[in-house]
Structure formats: structure tokens, C-alpha cells
Amino acid sequence: MTSVGTMGSESLRNAMVDRFVADQAAEGSSPRPEVERALRTVPRELFTPGLPLEQAYENEAVLKKMRGDEAISSVSAPFLIARMLGQAADALNGLDGRHVLEIGSGGYNASLLRELVGASGSVTTVDIDREVTDRAVSCLAAAGYDDVTVVCADAEHPIVPARTFDLIIVTVGSWDIPPAWIDQLTDDGVLVLPLRTFGMSRSWALRRREDRLVSVSQRLCGFVSMQGAGAREVRYVDIADGVHLRLDEGQHVDPAAVADLLTTPREQVWAGVSLPPRTDLSDLDLWLATRPRRDAEQFVVLSAQEDAVEAGIVTPSWRFAVPATLEAGTLTYRSALRWTDRHFDLGACAHGIVAAAAAGRMVEHMRAWVEAGSPPPVLHVLPTRTPDGDLPDGAVLDKRHCRLVLAFTPHEKGTP
Numbered sequence: 001m002t003s004v005g006t007m008g009s010e011s012l013r014n015a016m017v018d019r020f021v022a023d024q025a026a027e028g029s030s031p032r033p034e035v036e037r038a039l040r041t042v043p044r045e046l047f048t049p050g051l052p053l054e055q056a057y058e059n060e061a062v063l064k065k066m067r068g069d070e071a072i073s074s075v076s077a078p079f080l081i082a083r084m085l086g087q088a089a090d091a092l093n094g095l096d097g098r099h100v101l102e103i104g105s106g107g108y109n110a111s112l113l114r115e116l117v118g119a120s121g122s123v124t125t126v127d128i129d130r131e132v133t134d135r136a137v138s139c140l141a142a143a144g145y146d147d148v149t150v151v152c153a154d155a156e157h158p159i160v161p162a163r164t165f166d167l168i169i170v171t172v173g174s175w176d177i178p179p180a181w182i183d184q185l186t187d188d189g190v191l192v193l194p195l196r197t198f199g200m201s202r203s204w205a206l207r208r209r210e211d212r213l214v215s216v217s218q219r220l221c222g223f224v225s226m227q228g229a230g231a232r233e234v235r236y237v238d239i240a241d242g243v244h245l246r247l248d249e250g251q252h253v254d255p256a257a258v259a260d261l262l263t264t265p266r267e268q269v270w271a272g273v274s275l276p277p278r279t280d281l282s283d284l285d286l287w288l289a290t291r292p293r294r295d296a297e298q299f300v301v302l303s304a305q306e307d308a309v310e311a312g313i314v315t316p317s318w319r320f321a322v323p324a325t326l327e328a329g330t331l332t333y334r335s336a337l338r339w340t341d342r343h344f345d346l347g348a349c350a351h352g353i354v355a356a357a358a359a360g361r362m363v364e365h366m367r368a369w370v371e372a373g374s375p376p377p378v379l380h381v382l383p384t385r386t387p388d389g390d391l392p393d394g395a396v397l398d399k400r401h402c403r404l405v406l407a408f409t410p411h412e413k414g415t416p
């Protein structure tokens with residue numbers, strides 16, 4: 001493969017990967033060696049034409065194509081891609097010799113995949129946007145990866161009739177799993193995709209088990225949204241300057257009913273737990289999303305701009321997305337953590353008519369998750385025709401093309 005030749009590029013690239021390795025170590029893990037090698041090999045600046053070299057090695061999505069305020073395409077952030085490649089490689093026990101379909105092109109991830117699948121594997125990448133595929137073709141050629149197949153099409157439909165892949169990796173935010181993705185998977189194949197459930201995105205690695213797909217791992221992620229036949233609208237309701245509720249498809253909130261909620265007194269309730277720093281709270285957020293709802297109680301996602309958090313208008317645990325509920329003129333959300341030495345407590349804030357009771361209920365759910373051993377979610381993807389009686393235990397979410405069940409298995413006491 002072509003080398004870029006400047007020390008600047010190579011040292012910037014190595015510094016970027018060193019940061020990634022250090023971040024992983026802080027989380028108690030390490031990247032797979034072949035993923036780390038691929039990251040150290042592919043010159044990302046060749047896929048970010050026109051951008052200063054340093055920017056190509058920042059851990060950010062770049063070359064964003066906008067439609068109004070919304071990004072519809074980008075060259076994804078390297079660490080996001082690297083983690084998904086790690087999920088794929090773990091699930092398939094390595095990618096050497098695999099045949100891969102990437103949905104959402106740009107060239108950079110396709111090149112990493114090309115490095116990972118080796119001479120006997122193959123990479124096909126598809127994008128709905130001709131401008132993106134044209135750029136990917138020329139960037140891949142410039143980097144010497146001229147055996148990647150680039151297709152311009154809506155990936156909702158089969159790409160190459162009758163062709164199957166060992167790995168389908170989706171790099172665009174999805175709301176559903178169209179039949180074409182499952183049909184194009186080999187029997188032992190793995191689908192890695194960023195999927196929105198309850199308004200929150202996670203990158204899931206899924207394998208077939210009989211008539212269904214079952215997750216083997218999941219990670220927090222964020223991607224531009226799907227276009228074409230699988231596009232689904234994400235709607236926001238502003239509840240204060242720089243604070244909004246994110247609604248999933250089919251959800252309705254009366255903006256007038258929530259407009260002044262945050263100006264009413266805040267009720268803060270603590271769970272009274274003590275958790276170590278590496279606890280994955282994105283698992284808790286899906287747990288909270290899947291708790292049985294009371295009548296008229298709605299689950300929504302709260303997000304806030306930095307200014308709104310700094311001004312103390314809201315105190316969410318993570319400003320980009322925290323679980324929230326609306327019920328009886330009351331808004332409740334997962335609040336900032338309370339640290340004592342090296343451990344932290346979980347809490348909920350509420351505003352409105354039944355604030356104390358609603359915040360109390362949210363922290364009870366948090367305590368139940370901690371008492372269950374902080375279990376991660378497992379996603380089951382079943383055909384739409386599956387009768388209720390054949391569904392596994394868990395929270396059911398019906399999409400257009402499949403039935404999803406999110407399940408949590410409590411850890412047995414004494415098991416890791």
C-alpha cells in the first residue's frame with residue numbers, strides 16, 4: 001500500500017493511536033493487536049482531502065456534509081470506528097479472510113477493513129450519496145486500496161443479489177433492521193450496527209441464533225442518521241434555552257405542557273449506592289428505558305447544550321443523552337453523579353407536581369440495577385411474525401421489519 005512518506009503524518013497517526021490505547025487502558029481494556037496495527041497503517045489524511053494534516057488525526061468526525069443544521073455524512077471519528085471493528089473482530093474471532101459489506105462509505109473505514117481481512121478477504125462498501133462514493137473511489141485509489149468495491153445504492157435493499165457476507169458493518173445511525181441485512185449475512189455471520197432503541201444509540205454486534213439475531217456486545221455510539229427508505233425522523237422538543245427532549249418515532253409531547261417545567265423547584269433524590277469509576281452507565285440508561293411504565297408515563301431522552309449545564313438550568317449525568325420520564329406535569333431525569341473518594345452515587349432530579357415521588361421511583365430502578373449486579377443489556381432481534389408467547393423475557397420494541405427484545409440477566413452473586 002502507498003505510504004504517505006512524511007514523518008508528520010506517521011508521528012501524528014502514532015500519537016492518535018497511543019491516545020486510543022491509553023483511553024482503552026483507562027477503561028480496563030486494550031484494542032485487538034490487528035486493529036491497532038491497521039490504525040497505525042492507514043493514512044487518514046488521504047480520506048480527508050482539503051483538511052489540515054493535524055485535523056485528520058483528531059478524534060473527530062470530519063468533512064461533514066450538512067443538510068440545514070443536520071450532518072448527513074462524515075468521515076467517522078477514528079476511535080468510534082476502531083471500537084466497532086474491535087466488536088466485529090471479537091465476534092468473528094478475527095477478520096482475516098472475511099468478506100465484508102460496509103454500509104456508509106467514506107473510504108477510511110473500508111481501508112482499515114481491507115487491512116484486517118487480508119489478501120483472501122474482500123471489502124464492499126455502499127453509500128446512498130454519489131458525491132460520497134465518488135470521493136471514496138478516488139481516496140481509496142490514492143491510498144492504494146484499489147480492490148475495494150464501491151457501490152452507490154440505498155443499503156435498505158440487497159447490494160449484490162444472492163451474495164452473502166461474513167460481516168455487515170453499518171456506519172450510519174439505524175432505527176430498524178431491514179430484511180436485506182439479515183438475508184445478506186452468512187449463517188455464521190455477524191452484523192454490527194448502531195441501532196436506536198428508546199431514543200438511545202448503541203453499536204450492537206449480533207449473531208444468528210436459530211430464527212433470530214442475538215447480541216454478543218454493545219457500546220455507546222453516535223452516528224449521522226440513515227437516509228433513503230430506512231430514514232426515520234428524530235424530533236426534539238425545546239424545554240428551556242439549550243435543553244431539549246428527544247422523542248422516538250410515534251411519541252408526542254405537548255410543547256406547552258413542558259415549556260416552564262424547569263423553572264419550577266428542583267427535587268434531587270440519591271440512590272445511596274457506591275459504584276466504582278469504571279461502571280458502564282450506558283447499561284443503566286437502557287435498564288431505565290426498559291422499566292415497566294405507569295399509565296401516562298412516557299420515557300424520553302434529555303439532552304442539553306454546555307451553556308445550559310454551566311448555567312445550572314439542568315444537571316444531567318451526561319449532557320448528550322440521559323434517560324428522562326414525563327408524567328403528571330413532572331419531568332424526571334438521571335442527574336450528575338455524587339462522588340465520595342473514589343466511588344460515586346447515582347441520583348435523579350425532578351421538576352413538577354409529583355417531583356419527589358417521581359425522582360424516588362427513578363432511583364429505586366437504579367438501586368434495583370445495582371442490586372442485580374449492574375447487568376448489561378442483551379438484544380434479541382426476531383421476525384415480525386413472532387407471536388408474543390415466543391418472545392424471550394424483556395422489554396419489547398416493535399419496529400417495522402423486526403421485533404426487538406431488550407433483556408437483562410441479573411448476575412448470580414459470586415460470579416464475575
Ligand SMILES: C[S@@+](CC[C@H](N)C(=O)[O-])C[C@H]1O[C@@H](n2cnc3c(N)ncnc32)[C@H](O)[C@@H]1O
Binds near residue numbers: 102103127154225229
Ligand atoms: C458516518 S458516514 C460513513 C463513514 C465512513 N464509513 C467512514 O469510513 O468514515 C455515513 C454515511 O452513510 C450514508 N448513508 C445514509 N443512508 C444510507 C443508506 N440508506 N444507504 C447507504 N448509505 C447511506 C451517508 O450518505 C453517509 O455518507
